Amino acid sequence: xxxxxxxxxxxxxxxxxxxxxxxxxxxxxxxxxxxxxxxxxxxxxxxxxxxxxxxxxxxxxxxxxxxxxxxxxxxxxxxxxxxxxxxxxxxxxxxxxxxxxxxxxxxxxxxxxxxxxxxxxxxxxxxxxxxxxxxxxxxxxxxxxxxxxxxxxxxxxxxxxxxxxxxxxxxxxxxxxxxxxxxxxxxxxxxxxxxxxxxxxxxxxxxxxxxxxxxxxxxxxxxxxxxxxxxxxxxxxxxxxxxxxxxxxxxxxxxxxxxxxxxxxxxxxxxxxxxxxxxxxxxx
Amino acid sequence: xxxxxxxxxxxxxxxxxxxxxxxxxxxxxxxxxxxxxxxxxxxxxxxxxxxxxxxxxxxxxxxxxxxxxxxxxxxxxxxxxxxxxxxxxxxxxxxxxxxxxxxxxxxxxxxxxxxxxxxxxxxxxxxxxxxxxxxxxxxxxxxxxxxxxxxxxxxxxxxxxxxxxxxxxxxxxxxxxxxxxxxxxxxxxxxxxxxxxxxxxxxxxxxxxxxxxxxxxxxxxxxxxxxxxxxxxxxxxxxxxxxxxxxxxxxxxxxxxxxxxxxxxxxxxxxxxxxxxxxxxxxxxxxxxxxxxxxxxxxxxxxxxxxxxxxxxxxxxxxxxxxxxxxxxxxxxxxxxxxxxxxxxxxxxxxxxxxxxxxxxxxxx
Numbered sequence: 001x002x003x004x005x006x007x008x009x010x011x012x013x014x015x016x017x018x019x020x021x022x023x024x025x026x027x028x029x030x031x032x033x034x035x036x037x038x039x040x041x042x043x044x045x046x047x048x049x050x051x052x053x054x055x056x057x058x059x060x061x062x063x064x065x066x067x068x069x070x071x072x073x074x075x076x077x078x079x080x081x082x083x084x085x086x087x088x089x090x091x092x093x094x095x096x097x098x099x100x101x102x103x104x105x106x107x108x109x110x111x112x113x114x115x116x117x118x119x120x121x122x123x124x125x126x127x128x129x130x131x132x133x134x135x136x137x138x139x140x141x142x143x144x145x146x147x148x149x150x151x152x153x154x155x156x157x158x159x160x161x162x163x164x165x166x167x168x169x170x171x172x173x174x175x176x177x178x179x180x181x182x183x184x185x186x187x188x189x190x191x192x193x194x195x196x197x198x199x200x201x202x203x204x205x206x207x208x209x210x211x212x213x214x215x216x217x218x219x220x221x222x223x224x225x226x227x228x229x230x231x232x233x234x235x236x237x238x239x240x241x242x243x244x245x246x247x248x249x250x251x252x253x254x255x256x257x258x259x260x261x262x263x264x265x266x267x268x269x270x271x272x273x274x275x276x277x278x279x280x281x282x283x284x
Numbered sequence: 285x286x287x288x289x290x291x292x293x294x295x296x297x298x299x300x301x302x303x304x305x306x307x308x309x310x311x312x313x314x315x316x317x318x319x320x321x322x323x324x325x326x327x328x329x330x331x332x333x334x335x336x337x338x339x340x341x342x343x344x345x346x347x348x349x350x351x352x353x354x355x356x357x358x359x360x361x362x363x364x365x366x367x368x369x370x371x372x373x374x375x376x377x378x379x380x381x382x383x384x385x386x387x388x389x390x391x392x393x394x395x396x397x398x399x400x401x402x403x404x405x406x407x408x409x410x411x412x413x414x415x416x417x418x419x420x421x422x423x424x425x426x427x428x429x430x431x432x433x434x435x436x437x438x439x440x441x442x443x444x445x446x447x448x449x450x451x452x453x454x455x456x457x458x459x460x461x462x463x464x465x466x467x468x469x470x471x472x473x474x475x476x477x478x479x480x481x482x483x484x485x486x487x488x489x490x491x492x493x494x495x496x497x498x499x500x501x502x503x504x505x506x507x508x509x510x511x512x513x514x515x516x517x518x519x520x521x522x523x524x525x526x527x528x529x530x531x532x533x534x535x536x537x538x539x540x541x542x543x544x545x546x547x548x549x550x551x552x553x554x555x556x557x558x559x560x561x562x563x564x565x566x567x568x569x570x571x572x573x574x575x576x577x578x579x580x581x582x583x584x585x586x587x588x589x590x591x592x593x594x595x596x597x598x599x600x601x602x603x604x605x606x607x608x609x610x611x612x613x614x615x616x617x618x619x620x621x622x623x624x625x626x627x628x629x630x631x632x633x634x635x636x637x638x639x640x641x642x643x644x645x646x647x648x649x
Contacts, residue, residue: 039308039313040344041313046597066317066318066320066321066596067321067322067595067596068321094348094351094352095347096350096351096352096355097347097350097351097354246355246358247354248357248358
């Protein structure tokens, strides 16, 4: 039977899924993974070899979503991160019922802080670190904001670690929750870390966004936190949004609800020491 | 209707959308996948809306349909703006482009434009203006889309067309044509016939005369190389013809098709539309087949009918992919003089062989 991954908001079914990926799902998704035939799947992702010969010689696989192929083919050994990216792609390109911002989301005391950033700014590592230190991680990749509101939804998914951050996070989590590392993908070495069981996830509720922090990790830099204006914050949110322009007026009124109810900061950091205190104050 | 989605039931549902009332979740799930694969999810949303059937869509599936609609609505909005910008760029050299296909349906607000998504904007300009247009676009942030050398050669040398352009900052793709049929066919259409009856839309931009617009869609259906999106084309033809028919324009369309030498395309397109969507335009107007009746009927009922289906693994079988292969070959034979066709097919066959060995994306950058 095909594995079905239920992340809370969405259900994904994987066709022709290699056993290695199924094992990965078992490790990361526990009860969110099932193998029954269902009739409420949002998105189907098929793993196909690009040709018969390519099954045996220089093997190459590709991910298809109903005739669409969002990524270039990869060697089967590099497929693991692609299935996570494939799920992201489905949400970002096919769901226009939520405002999506390229951002990680941390929640404490029912209050959410979102960290919009481009890849390489350290948002995933930061969010995984705090998720292992008392915060709830709602997503390490996108803030899923209910339309015309300032509330954000949780997803039951692992956090993605890149290159050096794998070593950093290894120090704080147990071995069982860290996936195998996939080396040399086009984004570097990738591993995933499981942060919640399904049962823990089921206790999470939509949370109000109280602050937006634009993180920038820089080796050796002092912790520097600056408040920025709502206008500047608004423009930055638009820049980091996946689908703001498609949502039109609804996108605007949603962002307006977010902007009116939160404060904005930029933050340069090289360690998490002072950062924790600052974030804590925002949700007290 | 059986519980499995088949190509025939896809045709059936687009013909009688009220069938969705009897869909169970398994059928919804498969149907949404096939229609999404054919880029028609938003078009289907609007078909249901026009038929007052939205209330029968379970919320779970409605979410998917409305998402697609949101995207398509936004695109339609953007297309109008892009067309206006393009018109103002080309006004620098006093060229008035005629917008074709998807962009034209949006500008004309044709019924089929609702929910119809497109990947590029097509314009028609005079052949003598091509070089000027190319230079003007390049001065205004448009660049040639990167193609592999073989395809680039195909465009410039054999097809005598400009390669597609892409906007540096916005990523919009633009196809520039100077005629309605691939120039490689050697068929020359009188420029006057294309331009003189162009219509001005409410947004003050030019589109083809209504009859010519429908005929162009019919021609495009057959001189195409890629039949995987043919269902959208035949759906366009269906909706446009139904609109035209209420204005008693079908007779005129058939005359135009005859005058321009495309009666065969007109007849085949109308016949397969009749068969797929259960209409009877051909017999109602008593349009005569262009040649031997038996082979025509076989071609329409078997090859075309099967070849028009959306290609999705859930409904595709060998017969259907064979039909699309026949249409692909036929499209090429129609299009190219032998001295071009043979080397082209040879190269394509070689490339197909190599991709079948090396994988589908061997030639991609």
